[in-house]
Amino acid sequence: MMANDSSSSGNFFDSSIHEDVKDYYGRKLKKTLDLKTSACVTPAQPMPAFVRDALKKVHPEVSAKYYGCGLVVPECLEGCRILDLGSGSGRDCFMLSLLVGEKGHVSGIDMTDSQLEVARKYTDYHMKEFGYKKPNVSFVLGYIEALTEAGLEQNSFDIIVSNCVVNLSPDKKRVLAEVYSVLKEGGELYFSDIYCSGRLTKEIKNHKVLWGECLGGALCWKDLLEMANEVGFRVPRLVTASVVTVDNKELLDILGDFRFVSATYRLFKVPEGSTDTCRVIYNGGITGAEDSFKFDCQYTFKVDEVVEVDGEVANILKHSRFAEDFTFQPPGGSSECCRVKPKADVVDPFELAVQLGSGGLSAATGGCCSTQSADCCKR
Template sequence: MSTVPTNDEQLRAEVRARYAKTALQVLGTEQPTTQSCCGPSCCLPSTPAVTTVQKSATETSACCGSSCCSTEASGSPIISDLYTQDELGTIPLAAALASRGCGNPTALAELKPGEKVLDLGSGGGIDVLLSAKRVGPSGFAYGLDMTDEMLTLAERSRVEAGVENVRFLKGVIEAIPLPESSVDLVISNCVINLSADKGQVLREAYRVLSPGGRFAVSDIVFQGQIPPVLRADLESWAGCIAGALEEETYRQLLKAAGFTEIDVEVTRRYSLDDISESGASASLAALTADERAEVDGKFVSAFIRARKPSQK
C-alpha cells in the first residue's frame, strides 16, 4: 500500500503519471499493465452487461448495448455503464477508451444551445466532445487537463470527430486559465476528488462562471467519515476513493465558495467489493470489522449541482 504524498505537487505528479499511462495505452505507445483512476472506461463485450451497483430509477445510468462498459472488462465497477450507445456512437473510440469518469455529467447538466461549458480534468475529451454537440455551433466547450498525453489524445479525438467549437487547455483545476465570468456551466467527471485543495477548485469554478452560471459535476462522495487508513492510501486515492469528500464537507465548501441551490443526488452506491476493485484492496484489508461495516455502501457516485447567484 503506497502512502499519499503530503506535498500537493507530489500528489499531483502521482496522479499525472497514472493518467499519462492511460493515455499512452490508448494512443498505442504502451501496453496496458495497471489500472489508474477508475480503470479504462470502454470495452466490447458481446452482450449488454448488468451492473451490480444499480439501485433505483434515479440511481442508474443507461447501458451502452454492444458498446457497454462492463465491470469484468473495465476492471472497476465505478466506470461501468455510464454512456448510452447513441452517445458513444457520436465520438471517436479513443475518447471513450480514455474515460476515467464515475458519471455522465453531460446527460444530467441540461446543456442548452449557445452555452459555454468548461470541463475540469477533461482527460481524453469524451465529455467535452459530447458537450460541444449539445451546445451546438453557437456554443463552445473548453476542456482543462494537466497531462500532456491526455491533451494530445483529446485533440486527436477532436480532429477525428470534426468538432470545431472546442478548445483544450493545459493547466490545473486549482488555477483555471480562463478569465472571470467566462462560462455558463462548469462540469467535471470524477476529477475534483483527486485534488488536494478542493476548496480552491470550487472557488476557481465559481470565479469563471458567469452570474447565474451552473456547477454540475459527477464525483465520488462519502456519506459519513472516511477511515484514516483509506484516506492515506495512494492507490485508493488514484482509484477515486481516498480523495472523496464527505458529503457534508462538499456542501460546506460549495457554500463557502459562494454557491447557492446546492444539491447532491446519488447515482450509484458501492459495496466493499466494488471499493476493493477500484484499487483500495490493501487498505480495506487493514480495516477492522466495524470499520468495514461503516464503509460498506457509504461511497457513492453523486451528481452535484449548485449555482452562482445572478447579479442584482
C-alpha cells in the first residue's frame, strides 16, 4: 500500500500557505486549549460507546495534540484499509486501528514533522495496548495534494477519512482528485470540515490565524458539490452539521457577516447507476449500528424494515462495502409494507444545523450566500 513510512514531497512544492500551516500546527499550537475558535474542536454528532472506549485507550500526549472539527468514524470498518488525511499526532489513526482489527490497516499522512514524531513515538505503545502481534498502523510524511507522490498506491484504500484538514489546503480540488485516485472502486471519503456562508474575502483568506483555525480556507458548501462531481465522485451525502462559534472579538471584526458550519460528508467512488427507485432492507449486524444504521441526514435504516430509496442511494449501497448488509428488491408492491422516502435532494448544511438545534443561526444567514457575497455560489 505504501512504498515506505516517510516520503519527501516529490514534484509537489510547498506554498506559503503550507509553510504557515506547518508553523501554526508544528510550533504555535502545543495543545488543544491553544486554539482561538471552536472550529477545530466542534463535535459534529454524539459519540458511540464503542468509539469512546477506543479513544480511552489512546495515549494522553497524543490526544492532547488533537485538532479536529467532527467525528470521523464511518461504519463497517472491520478488516478495512483506511487512510487518514492530515493525521497529525495520530489520535484518529490509533482509534481506527483498534476498530479495523489486526487484519485491517490504517495509514496516516501529514506534512508536519513534529506531529508525526509524536505519532511514531507511541505506535508501539498502542499496539501493545491493543494486543496486536504486529503494527497495523503506519505514518507517512507528505501532502494531501500529492498522495501518490508520497508513496500511496492508486486503488488501495477502502476508506479515507479527514478531520478538519481539507480546508487547510490551497488546492482543494487537487486533494479530492488525489483521494479519488487512491480509493478502491466502491471506496468512500468520509470527512468533517468547515464550510462558510459565502465566498470569503482576500483579507480573510490571507489572515494566517484564521487560516490556521480552519476558517480562512473554508469552502462555500456548494463549491464542494461542484468539485466532487468534477473529479468523479457521486453526489456528496451530508451526514450531520453544527454551527461553529467564534468568540474572539478581533477575529469576529474581520469575519464580519460570514458564518461557518462544521459538516460531515460522505463521498463514494462508485459507477453511475440506474435512477430508478429501489426497495432496500437493512439486515443489521454493523458494529455500533446493529438495530439502526444512519446512512446520512436523510436516510436511517432500521433492521428488517423495507425502505424505498432513490436511485442514487441504491447505487451507492449496491457498489460499496455496505452491499452485503442490505437486501435489494425492485420497486413496486404494496405501499403498506414499505416506508417510502422521496428523492433525496441536496441538503444545505446551515439549514440542517438549525434543524438539529445547534443554535445561533437565523434564516437570513442560513443559506450559502451571506449578505457580503450574494452570488457566492454562482459561476
